[in-house]
Amino acid sequence: MPELPEVESVARSLRPRLVGRRVLSIETSGLKLRRPIDRKRLERSCTGATFDAVRRIGKYLLLELSSGAVIVTHLGMSGQLVFAQRSAERRPHTHALFHLDGELDLRYVDPRRFGVISIYDSKEAPRSPELSVLGPDPLEDAFTVDYLYQALRESKRDLKSFLMDQGHIAGLGNIYVSEAMFHAGISPRRRTNRITRERAARLHGAIRHVLTTSIANRGTSFSDYVDADGELGSNQDALFVYGREGEPCRRCKSLIRRVVQGARSTFFCLSCQR
DNA sequence: GCATTACCCTGAAAGC
DNA sequence: TGCTTTCAGGGTAATG
Numbered sequence: 694m695p696e697l698p699e700v701e702s703v704a705r706s707l708r709p710r711l712v713g714r715r716v717l718s719i720e721t722s723g724l725k726l727r728r729p730i731d732r733k734r735l736e737r738s739c740t741g742a743t744f745d746a747v748r749r750i751g752k753y754l755l756l757e758l759s760s761g762a763v764i765v766t767h768l769g770m771s772g773q774l775v776f777a778q779r780s781a782e783r784r785p786h787t788h789a790l791f792h793l794d795g796e797l798d799l800r801y802v803d804p805r806r807f808g809v810i811s812i813y814d815s816k817e818a819p820r821s822p823e824l825s826v827l828g829p830d831p832l833e834d835a836f837t838v839d840y841l842y843q844a845l846r847e848s849k850r851d852l853k854s855f856l857m858d859q860g861h862i863a864g865l866g867n868i869y870v871s872e873a874m875f876h877a878g879i880s881p882r883r884r885t886n887r888i889t890r891e892r893a894a895r896l897h898g899a900i901r902h903v904l905t906t907s908i909a910n911r912g913t914s915f916s917d918y919v920d921a922d923g924e925l926g927s928n929q930d931a932l933f934v935y936g937r938e939g940e941p942c943r944r945c946k947s948l949i950r951r952v953v954q955g956a957r958s959t960f961f962c963l964s965c966q967r
Numbered sequence: 968g969c970a971t972t973a974c975c976c977t978g979a980a981a982g983c
Numbered sequence: 984t985g986c987t988t989t990c991a992g993g994g995t996a997a998t999g
Binding site: 725727769770771786803804805806807848849850854916917955956 | 968969970971972973975976977978979
């Protein structure tokens with residue numbers, strides 16, 4: 694399940710081989726992802742253009758083209774954006790292929806089809822339904838302790854639901870929300886407007902810590918995540934709570950618990966998190 | 968405004 | 984062993 698660190702790892706593995714390369718043609722499966730792919734517009738904007746830059750905002754990847762268009766893509770639950778030799782066999786659930794110069798393909802593979810491939814002019818992309826609703830990216834300067842504390846104060850939800858909301862912070866998902874709350878020592882059920890500034894500052898530090906640690910480990914390969922070169926990450930070995938229900942806490946040896954909030958699992962340590 | 972539920976979808980795991 | 988059912992989850996929409 695690609696979250697910010699996994700998407701960042703994909704971006705970093707895409708850049709060396711993608712930037713400067715020309716799109717010869719594209720193919721799509723015709724199947725609907727989270728929303729339908731605008732195949733005609735994709736074709737018109739990509740064919741003959743070169744990739745100028747690869748950026749990331751939250752869990753979205755932005756592939757900027759010399760035509761002035763930008764591909765806005767989300768990997769959903771099971772999406773992969775991977776390089777393959779043109780002659781390589783197509784895996785099942787390949788929904789988009791960008792045939793590049795140099796006998797190379799960039800392929801979008803997504804069994805569950807929860808992902809997104811949209812195409813916009815670079816000027817309209819920030820106003821797109823995907824990007825316009827996002828809060829600050831937690832690794833950007835706009836994500837400050839003041840911002841986080843104020844947003845927590847203005848909400849009355851439990852902390853888990855707040856952190857999962859991409860409108861507050863863009864890029865956190867189930868894994869890193871659980872991990873960040875553990876490192877901050879705050880209960881997932883804590884009402885956000887009852888969190889002190891001091892604890893908000895700890896949470897801010899914890900969010901950045903779990904994300905930068907995972908990026909250094911090239912992401913968490915819990916189920917099927919790989920980067921654009923097909924390489925697994927190693928951050929699954931660095932997790933403190935996620936997926937560890939019934940196992941001893943690495944700090945206090947209490948058993949890690951799992952609860953369901955908003956139809957998503959939350960993992961936490963009852964004695965380390967208050 | 969917030970919580971809950973359902974939906975999209977497939978593959979893995981569990982159950983029989 | 985093999986078939987059927989259940990579950991997982993990001994984002995969105997409907998409902999309470």
